[in-house]
Amino acid sequence: MAETIRHDKTARQLRLLSDALDSGRLGPVKRLVNTLSPAEIGNLLESLPPGKRSVVWGLVDPEDDGEVLVHVGEDVRESLIADMDPDELVAAVEDLDIDDLADLVEDLPDTVIDEVLKSMDRENRERLEQVLSYDEDSAGRLMNPDVVTVRTDTTVDVVLRYLRLRGELPEHTDHLYVISRRHQYLGRIALQSLLTRDASTPINQLIDDEQPAIGVDVSADEVARMFSDHDWISAPVVDDNNVLLGRITIDDVVDIIRYQAEHQALGAAGLDEEEDMFSPVLRATRRRLIWLSINLGTAFLAASVVDQFAATIDQLVALAVLMPIVAGMGGNAGTQVLALMVRGLALGQVSASNVRTLLWKEARVALLNGLALGLVLALIVLVWFRSPGLSLVIAAALTLNLVSAATAGVLVPITLKRLGFDPALASSIFLTTVTDVMGFFTFLGLATLVLLR
């Protein structure tokens, strides 16, 4: 009888494994590891520090090695490949599907690539070269060339006999593709309809031509959007002449969607989604330094604004105490607008046609929030510093900064996108530069004008 999953299996298995590893008894570790799927093994390896990672990697069934390499991030993959000798590597990758092999090939040593190519027959070698010729983030790289095709001029009976003769179908086959004599895609036949229709039914009565084909150059992001908007399980891929090249299945699309989410979450902090949690200290330091150096530059920009008002602060030290509040609140409010905009841009919901409406809405929200929070802030400052002028200045500065923050929150990501940059990655640096500079400038500037006459 089949197994039943009752609780959160992943977390429990990782805990069991980690206990077994700590106890140093490798027998139970090996048994546990080899009950996992390659993706789960990959997840486990990513959660282990380098020493333990090597030990567990040595215990994985060699048959799974290739699939595990496909399922880990590039950094971790590199560390695993470094642990293998060339023969092991060749054995691990030579039986992979063409699309998986294409993903790995750039991370393999040249000698291993040569060996793998030599071990392939000519047809597969040509297929691999073809897949590698497409852009990395395109439908061409996602597709698997292994498809089952039929012609229009036949019957269910003949197709059933052909399938019995052929034996096993490629994984996740839910449709057969109908092609013309010149191998052009015409439509598809659901396996379901072969099963539920009479054997004498002509195939051309069963063709579903509602399923569009995807051009081989369409971007992976668009492929993911189409699959999720239409609940597709698989879709055919064609070249410029509508010739059928392969098919994309939903399991690869799920990987793209997960990857996009990680790319956004880590990218916003200036990190690469391939980053290994346990990457060597020197490498991690070097990578983060770049991002932090850019931020140091923008911090100096803000500091130089404060420096312009050094004389004012010298006269009224309360300004130094309160100025981070105005700048920081702008950053928080702007981040909210930014989050909505980045989602809207990713979903294709924000464009030139609605930016003005969005800007107007966000400006009004910021104005109202500025007035409400400004009132609270003014009252607290009045009690604290007993200066009505200072209260007035901070409330006005906060309101102005929230409106600038909203404006930057709308305009920064859309401008970056128009300039060809990924708005999810660079927007926050620009936004906080605006909110810091404007926060310090409005607060200290207004204070200079109003309080030091």
Next chain:
Amino acid sequence: MAETIRHDKTARQLRLLSDALDSGRLGPVKRLVNTLSPAEIGNLLESLPPGKRSVVWGLVDPEDDGEVLVHVGEDVRESLIADMDPDELVAAVEDLDIDDLADLVEDLPDTVIDEVLKSMDRENRERLEQVLSYDEDSAGRLMNPDVVTVRTDTTVDVVLRYLRLRGELPEHTDHLYVISRRHQYLGRIALQSLLTRDASTPINQLIDDEQPAIGVDVSADEVARMFSDHDWISAPVVDDNNVLLGRITIDDVVDIIRYQAEHQALGAAGLDEEEDMFSPVLRATRRRLIWLSINLGTAFLAASVVDQFAATIDQLVALAVLMPIVAGMGGNAGTQVLALMVRGLALGQVSASNVRTLLWKEARVALLNGLALGLVLALIVLVWFRSPGLSLVIAAALTLNLVSAATAGVLVPITLKRLGFDPALASSIFLTTVTDVMGFFTFLGLATLVLLR
């Protein structure tokens, strides 16, 4: 012949529609809208401000109304439902699948729910009640009770005849489920194997018992993880006695994964993933005020630290100029650590067994970055303010703050998770509180000790 998609269709169609809308000619708008899938129409409606949204909603084919409502966020759904009269609503939702109807039911007016329940037959009404009895984020709410089952004691031939008699199968059926007399799940049969095996083959030779069943109470997050780790297309759901209740298909899992990503991205900015980009100004203001008020509280905490050192700043105004740099850089460095931790926690890769190793690694990375950036910062400050003491103080304060930031970046999310909170949502507020307070305290504290003797 089937259509071919060559370019990024979504964006282009939205642009065309928006142009047609602006021109005010509703005929072309209607034609364009009704070439879209319900999910695409939902996406379009979300991208329109309230006025245009009402116009386009009125043009959607009433047959698609129900599916469109399923595909939009709760805020937008509410605005669409407000535009419909009860009869339209009943007609829109009464033909939905049980799982979709269960999603909608809470947003419908009571009179409409009564009407819909009345229009259903008893079996469907009981099914709906059953689905609604499961937790909102559980396998039970994701499953569709519509499954095709067979018994073990039969042959391919008999099953094929049964399927022909039955006619159409439920959407995305790739397997039939094999059950016992007491309706317990035993395994599954691929449609593929029915097609490729001989008609006389006994069914029990074709059973695949490798596919585990999912317990009805397993969390939606775990369901998503299992589907993506194992490349499943569908999986059976069973109750505590292993009785088959329904099946979950990958298209619903794709929706969960997208939802999780939005939840994380918007949640980190204190927003709800159901937020309408064009929600009314007053409502948006009210919602954001909560988040901003919490941030105002933490900003006052940081300001009160600065206030302790007012006398020091009074003597050396350069401290006010430089203090935001130390605090801000801590925030940036901590955010990087936080992003890695939140991903690790979401993937189940971070647990008690490796926190210490992670903390030690991040502390060393922070120390090295602190020394490197501290050196740069010290040199700039030396040239700017010509004070070796100040240079030394800011470099030391930066290093200390980066190490605190790394510590907070590791410990804050894991502590929140252990306390039962979602680390993706609240971590950043706690983190920036630590980095602001520590940044101001170490810099101004060291300056008081070293420079004002």
